[in-house]
Structure formats: structure tokens, C-alpha cells
Amino acid sequence: MSDKKLQIPIMSELAAQGIEPEVLYWVGCSGSFDARAQKVAVAFAKIMNEAKISFAILGQEESCTGDPARRAGNEFVFQMMALQNIETLNMYKVKKIVTACPHCFNTLKNEYPALGGNYDVVHHTQFINDLIKEGRLVMKGGSAFSGKRITYHDSCYLGRVNGVYEAPREILEKLDNHLVELKRSKTNGLCCGAGGSQMFKEDEKGDKRINVERVEEALESGAEVIVANCPFCITMLSDGIKAKDKQDHVMVVDISEMIVSNKRL
Amino acid sequence: MIQQVLFAIVVVGAFGFALNKYAKIYRNIMLAKDYDTQGNDFQRMKNVGLIAFGQKKMFKRMVPALLHLCIYAAFMITQIELIEIFIDGFTGSHRFFRDALGGFYTFTISFIEILSVLAFVATIAFLARRNALKLPRFHMDEMTGWPKWDGNLILVFELMLIIFIFHMNGADEVLYNMGKSGQHPGEVGSYGFAISQFVGPLMFGWLAEFGDFGIWMLNILERFGWWGHILMVLTFLMYLPFSKHLHIMLAFPNTYFAPLNSRGEMENMPDVMNEVKMMMGLSEMSADAPAEDELPEFGAKDIFGLTWKNMLDAYTCTECGRCSSVCPANLTGKKLSPRKIMMDIRDRAEEVGKNIDSGEQQAHNYDDGKSLFDYISREEIHACTTCNACVEACPVMISPMEPILKLRRYEILTESAGPSDWVPMFTSMENGGSPWAVNDARDKWATDELEKN
Secondary structure (H helix, E strand, O other): OOOOOOOOOEHHHHHHOOOOOOEEEEOHHHHHHOHHHHHHHHHHHHHHHHOOOOEEEOHHHOOOOOHHHHHHOOHHHHHHHHHHHHHHHHHOOOOEEEEOOHHHHHHHHHHOHHHOOOOEEEEHHHHHHHHHHOOOOOOOOOOOOOOOEEEEOOOOOOOOOOOOOHHHHHHHHHOOOEEEOOOOOHHHOOOOOOOOOHHHOOOOOOOOOHHHHHHHHHHHOOOOEEEEOOHHHHHHHHHHHHHOOOOOOOEEEEHHHHHHHHHOO | OHHHHHHHHHHHHHHHHHHHHHHHHHHHHOOOEOOOOOOOHHHHHHHHHHHHHOOHHHHHOHHHHHHHHHHHHHHHHHHHHHHHHHHHHHHOOOOHHHHHHOHHHHHHHHHHHHHHHHHHHHHHHHHHHHHOOOOHHHOOHHHOOHHHHHHHHHHHHHHHHHHHHHHHHHHHHHHHHOOOOOOOOOOOOOOOOOOHHHHHHHHHHHHHHHHHHHHHHHHHHHHHHHHHHHHHHHHHHHHHHHOHHHHHHHHHHHHHOOOOOOOOOOOOOHHHHHHHHHHOOOOOOOOOOOOOOOOOOOOOOOHHHOEHHHHHHHHHOOOOOHHHHHOHHHHOOOOOOHHHHHHHHHHHHHHHHHHHHOOOOOOOOOOOOOOHHHOOOHHHHHOOOOOOHHHHHOOOOOOOHHHHHHHHHHHHHHOOOOOOOHHHHHHHHHHHOOOOOOOOOOOHHHHHHHHHO
């Protein structure tokens, strides 16, 4: 942060001052608690500061969207999480939500309406892409990723489930690097292995782990950087890279971190 | 006359047999729960046009798509000739449409013949892909025994259908060349059909040397082709309900009824929602709420807990295995195969149907002590990452993922079972609003970062 101090406002504090922010930043459990995803949360907060977005987080009033519970089959816990969140969101009259987690994105966007929660929900890659298009975020030349061979991993819940393939790729085009597509990409993208609540349990017996299968494909592409858009994917792919002992050669990053590097935020 | 009577008996018999079986399949499908088909009818018709008729999703894989297109196109257009065969069969006429349609008739039959040659080549290619090339998706565990036979048998049937057509047209062509055709005896000429005008003389031309005996033989051969073809068609009709091949009919309704909402939305459970609302004080406890003696059953443990769309999915599945070949769990050696899930649902539906037919069980209180869990193991349903690759891959809009998630719901909500790893996750969510048990404040990441600044 060059000139201005970083701001991460809390919704309840803004409400006390009578301020209604433009957009709610839904941090999610990974962004809140997972050490690696926390860095992404900070990166995205910096980007919003840089673009002078009026935003807030729910802080203590946020809880899990319920996605892992619902997909594990536990509708009770899902409903508990979802109904509580909807109460909170509706209380603050939230209209627009941005999140850096495709699972939160999907549940907020597609599953909350049936429970009475209707919001305009965007994923942070869409949000950032719009900022760039509107000229509110201007890329500089050169960054830690300049000239590097990078590849992009489509998360299932942003890509195949919600059909968002282009926004992240459009951002990557604006950055100074060489994008190679994986063999299985876009509608054919291969899962990292974490969805459907697999993140929270051991694998079933098999020949190999799904993240290793995916990482092998990424290594084949010769990429030095794997770009992801999902905290679960980042965990799974990083673990896969470690399993292949390639952590010194290949890094796994979120798109927002590339922007932060480019803009030296 | 004898032929006409025989024809009528065979046709009525075959249709009677088949319709009885199709009615049972319909009954089996409807054993399941109702399914909401509200929404945009135009969008549904568009899906049928593009995905069922247009085979849009097949073209993700070019080679099988083109081969399949040959067989599909030949099958569709041959229906015109089939109408004529029925008319000729019942009335004793010979090539009923020819005089009325003239040049268009020659064109149509020629078109059928060309597509039939393409279909013949495609069928040989499919047999080779299945048996010689060892494509992995045709050699998974569930593709042994009957499913393997079924896949090959259908292809052999197709070859026979095509061979009979050329047999019939070829012998008829030679007879016409000799002025002995059944349609206009005495007139010497050629039908001018694209393939059989050449193939016919090649196959049967030598019989012309044998005078009356040759003509007799040619007439027998022509009838052999005609009867062979129609008997094969009727066999096909009766065989379909026992085979994976029902997709030639069910692909259309299945596409029409495919859900129009987002793939990302799991079906809401209003009962659970309302109970949680009451629990959280978000809605008033209604005084006249019926007191339930036993816990309702959540999710699905048997076909009765699925929707009729899930059942239609199962009967529509043609076991192509595109779903399983892209399933991340299957690709990495886990037991889950989305295709097997669909095959299991169908097998279970058939079993339930048989028990109802035999009078052993009744549909409204069916209980044979078995369920879908006797077909599908816990290990399989636990391995799903809900990545939707199977849903995306299916050319006829089947969702193998939906029944998997319904089985999970049954396991967790009704049985309180499921993977033990998930228990602490649920507990943490209930107690701390996060799948991980963490004591930190939820915004600690932000306050920490702000302090650094």
C-alpha cells in the first residue's frame, strides 16, 4: 500500500454510522481461517482498496454458507447456516455480494434464492475483470510473473457449474505472461478433488489422489505457475505439487495475487 | 394371402408383447416420486431440438459422434421404408409408394441405401471400438456379462437389418432387370436405386442363367430379405425394453424434462427448512401442525425416494460411459462409476417391477427387505466430488449426480450415518459456523493485516 492505509470495514460498524457499502465482500471460511487463503483475502481487499470500492465484510456475523454440509447430505446443518446468513444479509439490505470462493459463490447465487435470499452475486474474478474493463484498475508492466509460463485451472463451481470461463482468462490476458491451456480445461476441466465435501474427509480407496492426477497434467504443460480461483483448489493443487516434490519449481496462486504483484500493492 | 395373414399375426403378436413390456417400464418409472416440470416450454423444446434431435452434446467427441450420426440418420430415414413395408405386408402390394412418388421414391430409397452403407461401416467400426480397440470406457467392471453382450448384440442386429435391406432390394433389382418384378410383371427395367442397382446384379445376377428356377430362387431371396428385415425390426422392438438401447426413444422425453434451473442448485427440502426455521425462531410454531409418529424419511434409499425423472434417466442410459470416463473419482481408481449408478437404479427398478408383477409385493407398501444400497455401496456414493463432469458429459441429459446426493441425504439425515470424518465438520459448523474448529475471531485475518500497516 503506497499512500493510503488499507481499509477492511466491518458491516455492523458501517451500519452504525449509517453507511451502506456498494458491495459486501463474502470472505468465506477458507479466507477467514486457512493460512494460505487468508493471503488471498488480503490480496483481494488490497485490490478493492486500490480501485476505491466501497465494501465491507460481515466479520463475526458471517458463517459458512452451508455448501459442504449440503453436499455431504446434511440438509439440517445447511439450513441452519443458510437461514442465519440470509437473516443477516437481509437485515443489512445487502444487494451485491462478491466472493473469492466459487463454492460460496454458487450457494449464495443459486441456492439462497429458494430460501428467501436474493442477491446479485459475483465471483472475484468477474468483479476484477469488470474493474479492469471499466478502467478502475489499470495494469502496469512487469511483475513477479512477467514472462512466466502459466496455466489456468478451472474450478468446477465457477466453470462447469456456473459457466464462467472467460472472465479469469481475460484478466490473465492483461497480465504479462504466457498462458498455456491444460488438456482438460473449461467444460472438460478436471476437478481438484475437494468438492462435494471431499475437502473434509479422507479419500476412498483408489490408485491415486485426484489432485495428483490434476497436478501431473499441469506439470506436463510445462507451466511454472498454476493459477486458480478457489481456496480449495489452491490447497489441493499445492498438496499435489508437494507430493510430486515440485514446490521449488511450480507455484499455485490466486488471480488476485497476480494483480497485487503487478500493481505492487 | 397366406403371407398377409402371417404378417398380421406376427405384427400383432410382436406389438402386443412389446407394448405390455413398455407399459411395465412406464409403471416402474412412475413408482418414484413426482417431479416438478414447470418452466419454459420453449426452452424445453429447444433442448429437444438441439440436444436430442441435433445431438449437440455428442459432438464433444468427433469420431464417435460422426459414426453415431450415420446410424442415427439411417435409422430415422429408414422409417419411411418401414411404413411401406407395413402397407405392403398388410395389403399384399409390392412397393406401394413407388408409383405414387415416382422419381422421389427412387431418390428416397437411394438416400436410405447410401445412409445404410454408412451405417454399416459405422456399425463395424463400433464393434471394433468395443471389442478390438479396448476403449477403457467399454471395459470397466460394470461392463461384463449382460451389458457387454447387450452392446454387441444390438450392433449385430443393426448389421442384419442392413444386410436384409440390400438382400431385398438386390434380388428385386435383378427380377426387374429380367422383367419379373413383383410390381409390374413384364416390364424390363431398373429401380435405379443408388446402391442396389449395382450390388443386386453383383450378388444375384448369376441366378438369371437358371431360367425359371433362377426366377423362383430370386423371388425366394427377395421375400427372405423382406421378411428378414421386418422380423428383425419387430425383434428389435421386443428386445429394446430388455436392453440399454431404449435411448433411441427415451432420449427425447428425457431431454425435454431435463431440469432448466442451474446445475449448482440442489433441490431444496422445504420440510427441513421449515423445521429449522421453527427451531431458530424464524417462524411461528403452527398450533395445528400434525404430530408425526415416526420420523419422515429424508433423501432416498430406494427407487421410491427418487423422482420419476431420475428413473427416466436410468431407463434412458445407453451405457456409453462418457460420464465414467470423465469422473475424477473413477479416473483415479475409486469404485464410483456414474454409469454404474444409473445401471443399478434400472436393475433395482426391474427387480421391484418383477416382484409387483408376480403379486409378491404391492406398489403402495413395497418392502422386500432390499434397497438401492444393496446395489450401490457407501464407498461409491462417498467418493463423488459433485464436480458435475458426469452431468456435463451425458449426451442425453442424465444426471447421475442427483441420485448419489439423494442417497447421501438418506444416509446422513435418516440413518445418521456417513463418513466419520464428516461428523466433526458438522459439529464445527453448528457450533462455530465453520467446517473447521477454530477459536480465532472470523475477522482476525483482517485485523492482523491492518495492524501490520
